[in-house]
Amino acid sequence: MTLxxxxxxxxxxxxxxxxAPAFFEAMLTPLPKSFRVNTLKATAETIVPRFAGYGIGxxxxxxxxxxxxxxxxxxxxxxxxxxxxxYVQELTSMLPPLLVRSELxxxxxxxxxxxxxGSKTTQLSALMNNRGTIVANDVEYERIKPLKFxxxxxxxxxxxxxxxxxxxxxxxxxxxxxxxxxxxxxGIFRKNPRQMLSWSPKRIAPSAHxxxxxxxxxxxxxxxxxxxxxxxxxxxxxENEAVxxxxxxxxxxxxxxxxxxxxxxMPGITTWQNRTFDERVRMTAxxxxxxxxxxxFFLARIKK
Amino acid sequence: xxxxxxANDKSLTLEYLERRYGLVQELLADFEFYASAxxxxxxxxxxxxxxLSPDTAGLLIARIGTxxxxxxxxxxxxxxxxxxxxxALERENAVRYIKGLDLEVTATExxxxxxxxxxxxxLAFPLGCGLLQGSHIKNMLPKAKRVDVRFL
Numbered sequence: 001m002t003l004x005x006x007x008x009x010x011x012x013x014x015x016x017x018x019x020a021p022a023f024f025e026a027m028l029t030p031l032p033k034s035f036r037v038n039t040l041k042a043t044a045e046t047i048v049p050r051f052a053g054y055g056i057g058x059x060x061x062x063x064x065x066x067x068x069x070x071x072x073x074x075x076x077x078x079x080x081x082x083x084x085x086x087y088v089q090e091l092t093s094m095l096p097p098l099l100v101r102s103e104l105x106x107x108x109x110x111x112x113x114x115x116x117x118g119s120k121t122t123q124l125s126a127l128m129n130n131r132g133t134i135v136a137n138d139v140e141y142e143r144i145k146p147l148k149f150x151x152x153x154x155x156x157x158x159x160x161x162x163x164x165x166x167x168x169x170x171x172x173x174x175x176x177x178x179x180x181x182x183x184x185x186x187g188i189f190r191k192n193p194r195q196m197l198s199w200s201p202k203r204i205a206p207s208a209h210x211x212x213x214x215x216x217x218x219x220x221x222x223x224x225x226x227x228x229x230x231x232x233x234x235x236x237x238x239e240n241e242a243v244x245x246x247x248x249x250x251x252x253x254x255x256x257x258x259x260x261x262x263x264x265x266m267p268g269i270t271t272w273q274n275r276t277f278d279e280r281v282r283m284t285a286x287x288x289x290x291x292x293x294x295x296x297f298f299l300a301r302i303k304k
Numbered sequence: 305x306x307x308x309x310x311a312n313d314k315s316l317t318l319e320y321l322e323r324r325y326g327l328v329q330e331l332l333a334d335f336e337f338y339a340s341a342x343x344x345x346x347x348x349x350x351x352x353x354x355x356l357s358p359d360t361a362g363l364l365i366a367r368i369g370t371x372x373x374x375x376x377x378x379x380x381x382x383x384x385x386x387x388x389x390x391x392a393l394e395r396e397n398a399v400r401y402i403k404g405l406d407l408e409v410t411a412t413e414x415x416x417x418x419x420x421x422x423x424x425x426x427l428a429f430p431l432g433c434g435l436l437q438g439s440h441i442k443n444m445l446p447k448a449k450r451v452d453v454r455f456l
Contacts, residue, residue: 054455079456133349
């Protein structure tokens with residue numbers, strides 16, 4: 001079956017992106033497989049020759065030395081995968097922990113607010129070298145099991161797994177928090193193309209409503225001076241810039257410029273469908289599929 | 305649910321790991337010991353805020369019954385530091401182990417390893433836990449971790 005971008009989706013996002021034909025062509029191209037070297041168990045220097053020996057071609061990402069791309073579907077059949085030395089993870093999913101890399105060198109309390117299945121938690125743990133405490137929370141109980149499995153396989157010792165609805169999370173104080181919010185997931189259509197067929201703009205408003213609740217709560221859980229990374233894997237401005245704009249109106253939050261060396265980002269937008277956002281929202285970043293051959297993503301770096 | 309580990313269970317575990325595998329007790333000093341149901345010993349972060357109700361924390365490292373049974377999680381993490389009671393597997397047996405099968409090993413492979421729970425290695429890679437009984441190794445790899453590895 002030949003897939004096509006739904007007409008309403010195309011109409012909606014043509015005005016948002018810099019190069020609409022390239023954007024939609026990328027959306028219809030399968031996403032390359034990628035993995036992260038789990039530095040709790042291995043190093044990129046040890047993994048590269050092992051995969052060369054297997055005859056599995058891998059390519060190191062220019063923006064993150066532990067990230068690799070491969071066209072070979074056999075990554076899951078390697079000894080390194082069994083051992084937890086590599087973690088099959090989308091490239092965009094590796095971005096939020098990288099934005100707090102320097103904070104993680106000293107942080108002792110970290111919250112991963114929507115943690116399952118654990119890609120970012122295990123990366124946070126690796127960046128912290130198993131020091132300090134990460135609270136890995138997820139509201140959906142059935143997603144806790146794969147979260148725990150991935151933490152085990154990765155050798156993550158510094159995580160505490162909780163199962164709260166974030167909105168009723170106990171009042172605590174974290175130096176770093178990640179909120180990879182549940183969203184309409186338009187950015188992962190390359191991975192699951194059939195989802196595109198059931199895309200509907202009607203899903204955006206309820207998702208955005210929930211995200212606004214989650215970001216206020218997560219911000220309230222930050223210590224003064226703490227850093228919050230808000231991310232989604234969707235393009236909808238209602239779930240991205242509008243949520244950040246809402247936070248800036250409701251709380252004394254500050255934004256910091258999102259930058260990832262050697263990785264192309266598009267600045268956050270400040271107008272969308274007759275709405276105007278706080279000018280500071282320009283410091284957030286959009287990841288477009290045709291810029292780095294990845295899925296779609298949105299990132300904001302927030303200080304309290 | 306987890307709770308603080310008793311001093312007795314903590315020292316039982318540490319003494320076992322030192323006696324059987326040559327692991328110095330200070331190795332795990334940066335972490336805290338917790339207890340869970342059925343004698344499970346968990347190694348986790350030093351600090352867990354008391355207002356949290358954790359589902360779990362850290363990793364299951366051992367189960368205390370009639371003896372201490374180390375977990376594959378633990379042996380994979382500290383395996384490179386283990387100096388005794390390990391069996392270095394040939395490629396074919398390594399594949400069988402990861403698949404979840406029991407193994408037969410030769411006297412040469414067993415060397416001076418004594419019966420009981422052993423670390424199974426392939427090259428320098430710590431694969432996990434097995435129970436050595438004579439020339440037979442009972443596979444102790446958790447079912448969820450068993451896979452068909454084609455590249456090793």
